[in-house]
Every structure is written in structure tokens, then in C-alpha cells.
Amino acid sequence: MGADHEIEIPPGGCHMCLAIPGKIVEIASDNPNSALVDVVGMRRRVDLGLLEDDRPVPGDWVLIHVGFAMSKISEVDALDQMRTLEMLGESEAAIQEVRGYGLEEVADKQAP
């Protein structure tokens, strides 16, 4: 979000309905509900509060809806889901969604 709060509407289907696969990189030491997640090389904080019954650990894959990890999935299924988004023409929208998390405060970091 720029200083003048310009709004760009990303293309594609309904973005709030997107399920975006991401890999847990680390969990905040001061907040067990805050995880750094890697989505195709982009890193953002997502909320783990809805997985308190089945907490993911670094290395686990999750499906993310509107900034919240909603389910744990296997790596194979995570890669499949990214492919599904590509086939649906929604991968760009998914990346834009993730980029928006945290009001874009966190600078993009490339995955190693």
C-alpha cells in the first residue's frame, strides 16, 4: 500500500476464497500464533491461531486463507495446489494476496 493509498484491484476470481499453499519457515519466539511463511519465494507473516489443535512446525506446509493458516497439508499436495492455482489462472492473484499480508510492511526476502 503506497503512501497515497492507491488501490489496485488484482485480476482473477474471488481472492478471499483462494487457498494459498505456504511452507512454515519459523515461528515467532514471542508469539506462537505468528509464523513466517514462504510462498513461492515470498515471505510473509501468517496467523496460526486456527491451527491450535494441530500446531505446525517449521518445514510443515499449510493452506492459507486471508492471512490465516487453515489446514496442514503434505508437501506433494501443497505443490499440487500451487499448480491448481496456475491452471485456474489465479497464481498471480495468490501472490498478490500474500504480498499484501501485513500491509506490505515486511520487505520481500528471497528464499535461499
Place this chain on the structure above:
Amino acid sequence: MKYVDEFRNPELITKAAEEIRRLADPNRHYRLMEVCGGHTHAIYRFGLKDVLPENIELIHGPGCPVCVLPMGRIDDALAVAAQPDVIFAAFGDMMRVPGTNGSPLEHKARGMDVRIVYSPTDAIKLAKLNPQKHVMFFAIGFETTAPSTALTLQRAKLEGIHNFSVFCNHVTIIPAIRAILDSPDMRLDGFIGPGHVSTVIGCRPYEWIAKNERKPIVVCGFEPLDLLQSIVMLLTQLKKGESKVENQYKRVVPWEGNRAALKAMAQTFQLRPYFEWRGLGFISQSALSIRDEFAEWDTEQRFHVPGIRVTDPKAAQCGEVLKGVLKPAQCKLFGRECTPENPVGALMVSSEGSCAAYYNYEHRKVNLLTSISV
């Protein structure tokens, strides 16, 4: 064709298509409803109708939250946001949705403070960054997004964020399915159940459909193969005269759903006695309001909300299309008065609405699977 190479396992797709033809009784017409807007989008995107025999008809259901939101709710929120020092925060999906006097984006052009957030928690962050203003988060969605709003409300209360509230428009899928099944002009043979909603609610809430209504329902993923496999599962049940809840999307959907998400919703929300759905009218106990314990963070309890009602033009036949009585193009307004650029009815509002999907894909006629002989 263009997209065929992109499909994983094209041979499995061919097999599933063959299986569907084998299972479908040529003397019977099958009407299957996909409840979720994401499925509607996928069905058109992949041109799946072209691999199905003509006697299998897919009816597009009510599962697009943007489409079913009455225009009056947008007008109500914009009326609150028109007050001094209020920031209207919403997902990008809401920005172009028309209110009576224009969309949130158009109101922004006229000076309203309108912001896109990608997560409800970012609306809290916005409130912290703007302590002199009040941030109203326009919450929308089925059970896929409602738990995130619930946790956000809990965090706002816990952290004592007082310049933040939620204008709650969350709806629940089961009463909408019930309303469609209760409709006298409804004729359906089975349901392709929603994928992401079921991640939260699980499969049990659909059991009444199988037991009481005797309709099969298969919770389904979003790939072409998922959809075709689900249709195979539905046809298999119909052939045997069975009606069960089955889960084709086991890789993501647990039978019991997400208990933490359900708990967060139960702690924060209660059922509204009734709520209006565009295209379907008032449906009892079909939407969520914020519990009194969170009254300070409930826009509707904190601000004067005018309670505007806007009826859809009578000529728009959204209800009939939603119930599968009419195809999108059979509506009198389709493609003339009502287009994705200038939506009159609910189903043209979002790209996942059945009329918008039909409009966007039908004229392109992407016969994605035609090169696969079935």
C-alpha cells in the same frame, strides 16, 4: 487444445470421463449442483461441460459470498464510512461491488478513506497506525473466512483496540442449501459439496442432505480431475440408489472439520434470526452477527446503521438461475442490461458468480478438453 498439456494425468481425466459416460443412464437427465463459486469458476475455466454427456447438467449454486450480499448492506457500510474519521477497510473483492450510489472504489474517488486489506488482522494494524480514526472492517464470506474474522475480534478485545469494529456480513452455507432444497421449483439429483468451507465445517453438517433429502453429496477439490471424480462418485451413488456424504477432497478436508476454527466462531458469533440473500430472499438463521461480549467491536452496535434495503430489479431472474430453473443466458437481462461491467443482478457481480462466469467464458468457448476423445 491449449490447456490440455497443463492437466496432470490427462489419461486419468479421460478415464474419469469414460466412467461418467458408462455410469450415466442415457434415459435419465441428471441435475447436479456445485454449491461453491470456486467450483463454478473452475468448471467454466476448464470447459468441463464439454466432456460431460448432455444429460448431465451442472447447476451453479449460491456459494459466492460477494454475489449473495444484498446491495443494502454495502449502502449501510458506506453510510457509516461517510461519517468523519472513519476508514472503510475491506478485501479487494469488495472494491468494485456496486452500492446504490457507487462502489467503495467510486466513494474513494469522491474522498472517502477506503483501504484494501488482505487479512482481517491487517485492519487491526491499520487501526493502530491511525489512532485518531476508526477502522471499520467490512467482513464477508462463508465459513472459510468467518473464523479469521472471529479471531481478529478476539485479538482486538484482548489488545484493547478501541478504534476498530467489524461490519459483519458472514453467512453460512447449510441454510442456503436448505432454502434451495425447500424451494418448490427445485429439481436436483445431487450436490458437489464445497471444498474450502468444508475444511472448516467438515462433512457432518451435510448428513441431513443425504439422510432426510435423500440426495448424494460429494465434497470436492478444485482440479478438473477432482470435479470429474466427484461426478463419478455421485453417479455411482445414484445408480445404486444411495444417498451418502462422501469426501473426495480428503487431502485437505478432515471429516470433522477444523475444531479450533469452529470454536473461535462459536465464541464470537451468534446466528441472526434471518438475513437477506440476493437472489434467494430472506433465509432464517443463515448469517452471523457479533456476540454482545464483543459489542464494542461490532459496527452495527456501535454506530447508527440505517438498515437500507434495496430490492433487485424484478426483471433480474437471479433466484431462478440460482435454483437451476433457468440457465444464465435464459434470464431476460443477461448480456444486455446485465453484464460484468454493469451488473444488475447478484450473479453478475463477482467473477465467480454463475452469470459472470458464463459471460466471461462462454463467448470464448474454451473447449479445453475437446482434444481428449471420450
